[in-house]
Amino acid sequence: MYNILYSQGGVCASEGFFADGVSAGLKKEGAKDMAFIYSEDECEVASVFTTNKMYAAPIKHFRLMGEFKTNFVLINSKNANAMTGKAGVEDINEVLSNCQSGVKNPIMSSTGVIGVRLPKAKIIEGMKLFDLTKRDSASASKAIMTTDTFAKEVAFKVALDDGSSFNIGAIAKGAGMINPAMATMLCFITTDAKVSKSEMQELLDDVVKTTFNAISVDGDTSTNDTVLVLSNGRSGAYEREAFKEALFKVMHFLALEMVRDGEGATKLVTYKVTGAKDDAEAEIAAKALSDSLLVKTALFGEDPNWGRIASTVGASGVEAYEEKLKISFDNFCVYDRGEILFDAEMEKKCAVVMQHKKFTISCDLGIGEGSFKAYGCDLGHEYVKINADYRT
Amino acid sequence: MYNILYSQGGVCASEGFFADGVSAGLKKEGAKDMAFIYSEDECEVASVFTTNKMYAAPIKHFRLMGEFKTNFVLINSKNANAMTGKAGVEDINEVLSNCQSGVKNPIMSSTGVIGVRLPKAKIIEGMKLFDLTKRDSASASKAIMTTDTFAKEVAFKVALDDGSSFNIGAIAKGAGMINPAMATMLCFITTDAKVSKSEMQELLDDVVKTTFNAISVDGDTSTNDTVLVLSNGRSGAYEREAFKEALFKVMHFLALEMVRDGEGATKLVTYKVTGAKDDAEAEIAAKALSDSLLVKTALFGEDPNWGRIASTVGASGVEAYEEKLKISFDNFCVYDRGEILFDAEMEKKCAVVMQHKKFTISCDLGIGEGSFKAYGCDLGHEYVKINADYRT
Incomplete structure (x- = not known):
């Protein structure tokens, strides 16, 4: 030891x-x-x-x-x-x-x-x-x-x-x-x-x-x-x-x-993908989430837009099924294998999660044992400002 | 006919x-x-x-x-x-x-x-x-x-x-x-x-x-x-x-x-990749350019940051060599197979190109006959604003 x-x-x-x-x-x-x-x-x-x-x-x-x-x-x-x-x-x-x-x-x-x-x-x-x-x-x-x-x-x-x-x-x-x-x-x-x-x-x-x-x-x-x-x-x-x-x-x-400390970042988000076909597919999906502009701007807007999470996983190219997918913001599950749990009350809870500086978005693909954690941040006006005139 | x-x-x-x-x-x-x-x-x-x-x-x-x-x-x-x-x-x-x-x-x-x-x-x-x-x-x-x-x-x-x-x-x-x-x-x-x-x-x-x-x-x-x-x-x-x-x-x-009409877009840019190993690689490189956040924000800032163009092509995974690459903004070649042509005068010319609503960024990879044209826009504050509160 x-x-x-x-x-x-x-x-x-x-x-x-x-x-x-x-x-x-x-x-x-x-x-x-x-x-x-x-x-x-x-x-x-x-x-x-x-x-x-x-x-x-x-x-x-x-x-x-x-x-x-x-x-x-x-x-x-x-x-x-x-x-x-x-x-x-x-x-x-x-x-x-x-x-x-x-x-x-x-x-x-x-x-x-x-x-x-x-x-x-x-x-x-x-x-x-x-x-x-x-x-x-x-x-x-x-x-x-x-x-x-x-x-x-x-x-x-x-x-x-x-x-x-x-x-x-x-x-x-x-x-x-x-x-x-x-x-x-x-x-x-x-x-x-x-x-x-x-x-x-x-x-x-x-x-x-x-x-x-x-x-x-x-x-x-x-x-x-x-x-x-x-x-x-x-x-x-x-x-x-x-x-x-x-x-x-x-x-x-x-x-x-x-x-x-990402340029203009205000939040540190862990994307935890589990249940993928294998670890490689989990990594692809997790990185697709941390890279998605639509997800990043939703984070900045503190909008628990779980539809963009689902869409990004679906677009990432990995094996995934609408009826096997589970999506959670920290411990709040908003979509469970075909069932939309995102009512007004849940939306409020998730909005509170998203106001935190650090939280986890989890996707269980419900297929295999593959898992990966990626880390990303939001994208806000500061990023655009920094990068529009970086050289000057 | x-x-x-x-x-x-x-x-x-x-x-x-x-x-x-x-x-x-x-x-x-x-x-x-x-x-x-x-x-x-x-x-x-x-x-x-x-x-x-x-x-x-x-x-x-x-x-x-x-x-x-x-x-x-x-x-x-x-x-x-x-x-x-x-x-x-x-x-x-x-x-x-x-x-x-x-x-x-x-x-x-x-x-x-x-x-x-x-x-x-x-x-x-x-x-x-x-x-x-x-x-x-x-x-x-x-x-x-x-x-x-x-x-x-x-x-x-x-x-x-x-x-x-x-x-x-x-x-x-x-x-x-x-x-x-x-x-x-x-x-x-x-x-x-x-x-x-x-x-x-x-x-x-x-x-x-x-x-x-x-x-x-x-x-x-x-x-x-x-x-x-x-x-x-x-x-x-x-x-x-x-x-x-x-x-x-x-x-x-x-x-x-x-x-x-991309969200918040102010410019329509054609990414013309030629000289790639094949058309498929030209497509990968052209789309990497049109998707790059760093390129998009540089467009918004009207900054002829050709280094980001080179870096994005290099990161796209296609066969590419620093000493074979050529980069142009419309007809102004800023980098020609190892030679940096981007002096103060050229920077002024390119900055003028980038003020246009429509222009072309060309990359010749100098390897083969592959070519592809992709189309993209800049990314500015308006995009962030629209997408941070899309659902509301």
Whole structure:
């Protein structure tokens, strides 16, 4: 057995890790826009990147490095370095050649506007402000924000039965474009657990399915989505199940924080689909619900429009039958296998549920054992406002 | 050869067809909410319905009728008669048993709120107001509107070389939920061409792909989508190619009218994808663009954010390469196979394009010969407003 306890310090909660955020003049008014994560020891790296075919230069650069250990991640906001071709990768090489001594195989991660060359001079100037002895994860988490309204970090200490322990911590940015198949989201996880690269990659691939790949803000998938896990093994401690659960806790927490902070979002909704033919069909239906514009606008209007839920499940392409379907808002069942339970009294109850900041919409398809939980938010005027003039 | 000429009269342009709209008190303030289309002669019917698994009672009723000819279509707005189970079909039978004498195998079509039983008494009362000698297609087109801001009808006269001619006309309603795979759209087409049922169905299936199935307002697919073609053969005239082209003209015109009238839409955008591996991949990419929330909000903001176009194509899953892609706004190429042509001057030119009510965004994938045109609109505050409180 093991114990997983909340702790402080984000990516710096793990022994031997350092981080900070600085202002390089990429954002307006001196806001922090560049961050680093540094480890005294070289780290094994596990990664998941966007499935977008137009993946950005930092991802190309990472892939070109082949097998490697690193102890340094440079992150910038305001510029995605995407659609910038070979020049974009060369820009990264040039920037990273300016790293301080002690840095080994540095990597880069970017978020921001697509199709504009990296402002190299500013970034290289900014790197001079990095102090590799700083442990300011909070500053790093602020520097990587784009349309996020709050910074996102989390950490856990995992105590194993033999008295040993390890740490895992992370920073992330989300908002906008967050989509089931990864989106403009960056997440950097550090750990001092003594985990092998292959096992870390295997667990990351598994956990991402029910966390970052289960959330949606607007159904679009970005060119830059990145999850990195860096392990320096400093603690000497490791236990597979404990590590997996801690990794899930980190990623699940940050995934939900991203939805909660979706552009203009006011509600965090769990779409729980059960009784599907299999898990894959449950996932399709749950993600169709979290992506549906009609459902999202009904959420914003706090309108328990269960007909749109039924219609969206029906349109998702999965096996479903009007006479087997059950739909509930939290614990209130509004439609039960052919019977409409949505009278005036029920409508009032459901309207109250929808006024909450967090609630669950459940659909039981009544066919098999497949289940999946997706997470989404509403879509309101703020989303339109943010995205109609994002570049300005 | 043949000549296709615009004409007047919508569904009543075809010989022997009658139509009207009345108010049965389903909508507020005496607005028209029920319509009929009647033919003196029985008609062959071709049909395309929604792919939504939760298809509404009128579609179930139609399918239960098997092979039949009809001379009467009853249409109501405000209530979709969807998710109403067997009772919904029984309601239709009861309503249609009140048709006037001379009506054979009547069918019904509905649009409106999902999950509420049909207000039978009001509808049966409303049917008493029908005057089967009326030829008021415009009234019928008004009665079937939901969130549409204007009524939609069109008609053509087709003159064949041998001096014979036939007519084709239609009414339609769209707005909201309009999606590539059909959506809450109803379209009723009449013709006096002497076309066989099987050929009419074959041509309808073909033409729907590049018209109603190529448009998108919000990516959702409704429970009630219906396209019906009724032919009474009254003209005695027919020529396959002429009929197909006229059918295309009718459906293409109405499809674009639906996009133009998308909820809160201010722009009609053609997404022209060429150079894809095949037509199927071109269709996937074109529809991904017309469905993308980020693209739609950029349109609303009149922001030539070509990075979102590239990212959306990349995320659509089709074969695509950064170094082979070309993106243009009307005739202005902003990205050409690795070269970013989007300087300040180009941005100004593209911003002007985007201020137009109609323009084309082109993506050449530079791989093969596949092409497809999809049609979409922007998404603004009005869409959110309409859909946040649709039921109230």
